[in-house]
Structures are given as structure tokens and as C-alpha cells.
Amino acid sequence: MKIPAAHSFDCTPKEAILLQERLRRQVIPHGDPGVIHLIAGADASYAKGEDVIYAAVVVLTFPELTPVEYAWAEAETTFPYIPGLLTFREGPALLEAFRKVQSEPEVILFDGQGIAHPRSLGIASHMGVLLDRPTVGVAKRLLTGTVDEPARDRGATSPITSRDEVIGMAVRTKSRVKPVYVSVGHRIDLKPAVRLVLAADRGYRLPEPTRQAHLFSNTVRRHGGGSVKAVQTTLL
DNA sequence: GCGACAG
DNA sequence: ATCTTGTCGC
Numbered sequence: 703m704k705i706p707a708a709h710s711f712d713c714t715p716k717e718a719i720l721l722q723e724r725l726r727r728q729v730i731p732h733g734d735p736g737v738i739h740l741i742a743g744a745d746a747s748y749a750k751g752e753d754v755i756y757a758a759v760v761v762l763t764f765p766e767l768t769p770v771e772y773a774w775a776e777a778e779t780t781f782p783y784i785p786g787l788l789t790f791r792e793g794p795a796l797l798e799a800f801r802k803v804q805s806e807p808e809v810i811l812f813d814g815q816g817i818a819h820p821r822s823l824g825i826a827s828h829m830g831v832l833l834d835r836p837t838v839g840v841a842k843r844l845l846t847g848t849v850d851e852p853a854r855d856r857g858a859t860s861p862i863t864s865r866d867e868v869i870g871m872a873v874r875t876k877s878r879v880k881p882v883y884v885s886v887g888h889r890i891d892l893k894p895a896v897r898l899v900l901a902a903d904r905g906y907r908l909p910e911p912t913r914q915a916h917l918f919s920n921t922v923r924r925h926g927g928g929s930v931k932a933v934q935t936t937l938l
Numbered sequence: 939g940c941g942a943c944a945g
Numbered sequence: 946a947t948c949t950t951g952t953c954g955c
Contacts, residue, residue, distance in 0.1 A: 746945080750947045783946070785943040792945075792946095814944045824944070845944045878955080883944085945946050 703803045708832045711781070711794050718781075718790045722823045728831045731817055733889040735809045735836045738764045741902060742807035743911025744799070744829070746792040747919040753779050757795035758919035760911065761805050765901055767910045774922045775799040785845060786820050789828040800833060809836040809890065809898065811911040815845050816895075818862055818870035818885035830888025837887030838895045839870075840912055844883050852881050857900060871896050875903045882907065 713721065741764045746757045754776055761771040775798035781790045815824025816839030826839030844862065849872045852860035856877045862870035862885070870885030873896055884899050886892050902909035908916070 746946085748945095748946065783945060785945090788945055819944080839944085841944050843944060846942090 703800050703806060703833070703835075705797060705801050706832065706834055708797060711790055713790070715784055715787060715790075718787050719821070722787075722821045722828070725828065725831055726821055726823045729817065729822065729827045730889050731886045732891050733836060734894050735890060735898075738808045738898075740764060740770070740805055740807040741767075741898070741911055742803070742810045743813075743909070743913070743915035744796055744810060745813040745912055745915035745919050746795055747916070747923050749923065755779050755792055755795040756919050756923040757792065757799040758915045758922060759796075759799045759803055759810075760914040760918055761803065761807050762911060762914065767902060767904060769914055771803065771805050772918055773799050773802040773804075774918065774927070775802060776922075776927075788814055789823075789825045792825065793828065793832075796829060797832065807835075809838065810887075811838050811840050811899070811902065811909060812887060813840065813842075813912045813916065815839045815841050815883070816870070816885035816887035818845065818847055818864070818883060820846050822869075824885065824887075826885070826887030836889040838890060838898060839883075839885045839887050840899055840909060841883040841885075842880075842908075849883075854878050859896060868892070873899055875900065875909065876905065876907050879907050882909075 777795035812826035816826035830837035
């Protein structure tokens with residue numbers, strides 16, 4: 703993937719918030735990716751006390767959801783985890799991983815919020831603007847907004863609202879299991895975003911793209927990059 | 939001032 | 946997010 707040059711992430715929390723309020727204007731919360739052939743999932747992991755972030759991107763065919771590419775990168779960070787500023791901790795590593803992706807996925811799913819964020823710039827939206835591609839946020843917990851419990855069956859949804867506006871959708875990807883919180887990242891409408899998350903799910907709570915990215919980032923972190931070739935051979 | 943608070 | 950074994954429930 704050809705990644706446009708990004709702004710600096712070397713800043714203080716206060717500066718980060720100012721940057722978010724400036725970048726939020728570049729988010730395009732509408733669109734439809736059209737026919738999708740490749741879909742990607744991105745996630746990051748790290749060891750408890752350390753400041754090394756392991757980012758992973760897994761590209762899978764759609765709608766088969768067969769993994770066809772694994773990319774990863776590790777990057778040092780000094781930015782702490784602060785609710786609302788997640789991108790400043792995981793973003794740099796994720797961008798490095800994306801630069802290594804050879805294929806061209808038409809849409810990317812992130813582990814976290816899109817516009818369902820205090821400043822409408824969750825990690826999916828922020829990365830979407832920097833990558834200039836359609837993105838969707840799939841979070842396991844709510845950061846902001848209110849929502850009612852969706853019905854218990856798979857496919858049930860319930861709108862996430864904030865300030866009397868719908869900012870996302872709670873989606874039950876698996877019957878009787880906690881829902882995931884979907885919100886628009888960039889260049890996509892909520893409707894197709896929700897449709898995509900359900901179509902990319904294979905019986906687990908998390909859709910395959912982010913689920914695979916999560917598993918892969920942990921594999922790289924624990925077994926090291928030296929064993930990745932063997933891992934990829936096994937997975938592919 | 940108090941509580942909430944993605945990963 | 947991560948630290949960790951077994952264990953209760955569908």
C-alpha cells in the first residue's frame with residue numbers, strides 16, 4: 703500500500719487533542735466501497751511494562767475471508783494509553799505495518815472506535831484519513847455515547863447515540879454474546895459498515911479481519927519475527 | 939467536583 | 946492492552 707506522508711506523532715497529550723480537532727474536519731463519514739475483493743484487519747499488542755508496540759495487518763479475500771497476506775512492524779513509543787488518544791500510542795506502528803502491505807484491500811477494519819469518539823476521531827477514522835482509504839471501527843467496548851442492549855440473536859443491532867445523533871451501532875455478531883460497537887471510520891456509511899462487519903464474521907464475536915490481526919500481532923510479539931515465515935506458511 | 943474512560 | 950488456570954455454561 704502506498705501510504706501518504708503523515709503528520710508527526712511526537713507530541714504531548716494537549717497537542718494531540720488539538721491535532722484531533724483539526725483532523726476531524728478531514729473525515730468523510732459517507733460512501734460505499736462497492737464490490738470488495740480484499741478486506742484487511744489491523745491491531746496492535748505489547749508486553750505489560752514495555753514500550754514496544756507490535757502492529758499487525760492481515761489481508762483476507764472477500765467474501766471467502768481467506769487470509770492472503772500478513773504484514774507487521776514494531777515501533778517504540780513513549781506515549782501512554784489515554785482514553786481518546788489511542789492513535790498516538792498505536793498509530794505509528796500501524797502505519798509502518800501498512801507500508802509493508804503489498805496488496806490493495808478496499809476496506810480496513812480496526813480494533814477500536816471510528817467517529818464514536820469524543821472528538822469524532824477514533825483510531826479507525828484517524829488512520830482512514832492518513833491512509834486515505836475506507837475504514838471501519840469495531841470496538842469491544844464503548845468509549846462515548848449511550849446504547850440500548852440489542853436483541854439476543856446474531857444480526858441484532860441497536861444505535862449508539864450522542865448529542866441526539868447516531869454515531870455508531872451495537873452489533874450482535876454472535877447470539878447471546880456481548881455485541882461489538884461499530885462506527886464509521888472514513889469514506890463509508892454506517893449501513894454498509896455494519897453489513898460488512900456481519901459479512902466478515904465467521905462465528906466468533908470479532909469479525910475475521912480484526913480477529914486474525916489480533917492473533918497475528920500476538921504471535922509476532924511472543925514468537926518473534928524470526929519465526930513468522932513458518933507461521934505464515936502454516937496459516938496460509 | 940464526580941464519574942467515565944477504545945486498547 | 947497484559948498478567949494467568951481452571952472452570953461454569955451453552
